[in-house]
Amino acid sequence: xxxxxxxxxxxxxxxxxxxxxxxxxxxxxxxxxxxxxxxxxxxxxxxxxxxxxxxxxxxxxxxxxxxxxxxxxxxxxxxxxxxxxxxxxxxxxxxxxxxxxxxxxxxxxxxxxxxxxxxxxxxxxxxxxxxxxxxxxxxxxxxxxxxxxxxxxxxxxxxxxxxxxxxxxxxxxxxxxxxxxxxxxxxxxxxxxxxxxxxxxxxxxxxxxxxxxxxxxxxxxxxxxxxxxxxxxxxxxxxxxxxxxxxxxxxxxxxxxxxxxxxxxxxxxxxxxxxxxxxxxxxxxxxxxxxxxxxxxxxxxxxxxxxxxxxxxxxxxxxxxxxx
Numbered sequence: 001x002x003x004x005x006x007x008x009x010x011x012x013x014x015x016x017x018x019x020x021x022x023x024x025x026x027x028x029x030x031x032x033x034x035x036x037x038x039x040x041x042x043x044x045x046x047x048x049x050x051x052x053x054x055x056x057x058x059x060x061x062x063x064x065x066x067x068x069x070x071x072x073x074x075x076x077x078x079x080x081x082x083x084x085x086x087x088x089x090x091x092x093x094x095x096x097x098x099x100x101x102x103x104x105x106x107x108x109x110x111x112x113x114x115x116x117x118x119x120x121x122x123x124x125x126x127x128x129x130x131x132x133x134x135x136x137x138x139x140x141x142x143x144x145x146x147x148x149x150x151x152x153x154x155x156x157x158x159x160x161x162x163x164x165x166x167x168x169x170x171x172x173x174x175x176x177x178x179x180x181x182x183x184x185x186x187x188x189x190x191x192x193x194x195x196x197x198x199x200x201x202x203x204x205x206x207x208x209x210x211x212x213x214x215x216x217x218x219x220x221x222x223x224x225x226x227x228x229x230x231x232x233x234x235x236x237x238x239x240x241x242x243x244x245x246x247x248x249x250x251x252x253x254x255x256x257x258x259x260x261x262x263x264x265x266x267x268x269x270x271x272x273x274x275x276x277x278x279x280x281x282x283x284x285x286x287x288x289x290x291x292x293x294x295x296x297x298x299x300x301x302x303x304x305x306x307x308x309x310x311x312x313x314x315x316x317x318x319x320x321x322x323x324x
Contacts, residue, residue: 014064019095020118020178021162024087024154025171027098028178029120030204032066036268037248043263044098048252048271049085050075056275057085061092069100069252069271072110073125079113086117100182100250100269105132111139116151121180123207123250128190130200133183137202140179142172180204182250186212191234198245205250205269206242208235223254239265 006012018028036042046067047060052075060068068089072082086099102123103110114122124136138146150170155161157169165173183197186209190197197203210231214221219231227235242249248268253259262270 014094014096016093016095018098018178019090020171020174021164022155022160022171023090023095024118024160025163025174026118026120026178027090027095029067029098029100029180030178032098033180033205033248033250033268037246037266040263040268043267044269046097046100046269046271048274050274050276051279052077052081052085054081054084054088057088058092060275061089061097064093064096066096067098067100067121067269067271069102069123070114070119072101072103072107072114077110079109082110082113083117086114086119090118100180102184108139111136112149115140115148115175115179116154118154120178121182121204121250123182123184125184125209126186126190126212127183127197128187129193130196133181133197133200133202136181140181141176145176148175182207184209185238186210187216188213191237194238194241198241198247203247205248206238207250208238242266 002009016027018032020027032042032044036044044066046065046069048069048071049057049060050071057068070077070082070085070089077085082101086101089097089099098120099114099118100121100123101110101114101119102125103114105124105126111122122136122140124132127133139148140146142148142150150172155171161169161171163169163171163174165177168174181203182205183203184207185191185194185197191213194206198206210221213219213234214231217230217234219228219234221227221231239249243266247266249262249266250269251262251267252271252274253262253267256272259270259272
């Protein structure tokens with residue numbers, strides 16, 4: 001501890017290697033994934049957010065995870081909450097935390113909201129063809145890569161339009177250089193077309209949807225049980241194709257024991273905790289621990305009473321009647 005002003009205490013400064021010049025613009029997820037692919041020690045570790053709450057985002061971002069994956073497909077985010085959650089993630093982590101959103105496949109409103117807020121990566125669910133990606137690229141990127149519309153409300157000229165890139169007053173280069181497209185394969189048709197999807201230069205990473213794929217393929221996949229052979233074969237095809245085209249994998253680890261295998265498979269972005277599951281398990285563990293303490297205390301009290309020859313019933317203290 002010292003009495004020096006903040007600028008002179010560099011140990012207090014958050015190193016945010018991939019942030020944009022302004023925290024309302026997307027961080028460089030593309031570079032972060034590239035570095036993680038080269039060096040597994042730089043694998044991105046994050047949290048999956050399904051609770052549509054700005055406060056929850058602030059709490060998680062204060063821990064400065066590498067990324068927060070906001071699931072807009074299944075989380076009940078309204079437009080304002082999504083916008084503020086993305087800003088909260090970037091500001092409360094001081095630029096350390098990148099934001100990835102999974103938006104419904106045909107939801108242009110959620111997509112444009114996340115784009116204008118500064119989301120760095122987009123998971124495209126139910127990707128089944130190369131055309132699915134081409135359609136999203138058109139909406140996600142500015143010209144000449146796509147046809148994204150520019151919002152006049154995301155910057156103030158001369159105040160919040162700084163860029164890391166030359167001649168980029170509108171931060172279009174920043175967005176086009178930083179934003180990643182992550183194709184999620186979660187159907188039989190998607191896996192059949194994985195070759196053409198993975199070969200696309202527009203695809204920065206791949207993700208697998210085990211639940212939806214298993215349902216579509218008629219596979220009985222059960223948590224905690226060895227996966228059926230049909231599922232193993234599907235994952236093998238998915239992973240080997242990703243390796244063939246040098247595409248990093250993005251996904252979730254349900255526990256630390258899964259991480260070594262996922263690193264071998266080529267995962268460079270791993271959600272290692274889930275907000276809903278974390279809260280539920282915290283409550284469950286707390287209740288079970290408290291119940292165990294109560295049972296132990298009651299049993300020990302009864303045993304001690306039996307040893308002393310009493311019936312083990314504690315006397316209930318009574319109040320004396322107030323004097324008149």
